Amino acid sequence: MSFIELRDITFRYEGEESPVLSGFSMSAERGSCLIIEGDNGSGKTTLLRILSALSFPEKGSFVFDGCDITEKYMKVNMNSKLFHKRVGYLFQDPDIMLFNARVRDEIAFGPRQMGLGDEEVDKRVRDCMELFDIEKLSDKAPYHLSGGQKKRVAFASVMALNPEVLLLDEPYAGLDRKSREQLTAFLTELKRAGKTLLIASHDSEILSGIYDERLVMM
């Protein structure tokens, strides 16, 4: 059985007649990188929402590391916390991910939740800020940043939780050339470190050296 597996998924938004996904199946192995491509409205974000257990399909099953992820399973507090610790999700719009007063509080939010000591939290925050080149923004308010800077802060705040799986929705959107190159190098290192990457992106060329499989959604 694969690390992540979707079998015959059908998903329909409330009030809509036609499903966004119908009889959809996919799988990803641990440590692999999968690129999800498709036109606007083809269901890329919906797929990522299902994989992050924010939405649940009306038919079919979602298996993560041998565990059947259902609405009932996720209603158990411990299960949902552990799942979200293991699966990080970077939204397409970074604005909806930033709700703290300062950048460093934003990044520290996850590690503090995990109950890590102050020293460990500080270390993770410093490391993440260095990785994403946002040390100078440490004391700034996230909502005052530019689009690209917000994206980097949002990504850093996801990485501070050290998830095993990363679901990235258009991670290159809004980034300048230098940031795009840095992000590609970072994703290459993450893959080398054994993280599982599922990336919805229109930029498969820039990721050509990283991905193992390309999924085109119709």
Add this chain to the structure above:
Amino acid sequence: MLPEWMKESDRYVPPKDGGTFAVKTIKTIGDIMSRVKVQRGHEKKHCLPAELKLMILLVLLVLTSVTQNGLVLMGIAAVVLFYLSTWPARDLWGIIKTSLSAMALSFVILLPAMIMNPAGIPNNLVLMTKVFFCVSMVGIFNHTSQWNHVTGALAFFHIPGIFIFTLDMTLKYMVLLGNLIRDLLTSMTLRAVGRHDRKYASVGGVMGVTFIRGTEMNTRMYEAMKCRGFTGDYGKL
């Protein structure tokens, strides 16, 4: 270069309790939003024009409020209850629940009067029944009409443009900012993997961001209106 802790998996066991605050809040906001949002599915089954529905509603509200005749009230009650009985159980309960709450509130308000003047109890009961049916009728209208059709119907009745514009904008912003709060809380849930000791600080953050985004959207919309020739005169709308 990745730090060492990022190359290894954490051995993390989440606490059993706590962390449900954001989930509960998201559910509450979702319930509120579903009342304001467009109800395409239901409206198709009740396809009378909003203007007609609004006119019938106003006539029935006035009639229910002013009637002294028990038969008229019972007639209105029969029509409303018969119509509601054709609805799916979930929607039906949504209307009845709100109407019962309004009736209970009117009972609390009228209770001192009923205690002080027991002879007036029948009249007070009629008043409570009227409250129940008036709220039911407004609920039915709300449930079967899209908000943009309602504001369109108000224009049909020559309600001033500034009133309709303000109502329209208020509803639009309620949906937009409600969605923003829901999304912020959802992203918070994804990272709230332990015990949330500083939940009030996070709520403050969410409210602050919502306020800032609301102000920004307001400024942008005003600028966009100016670019399209808006001179501050709502009368031309």
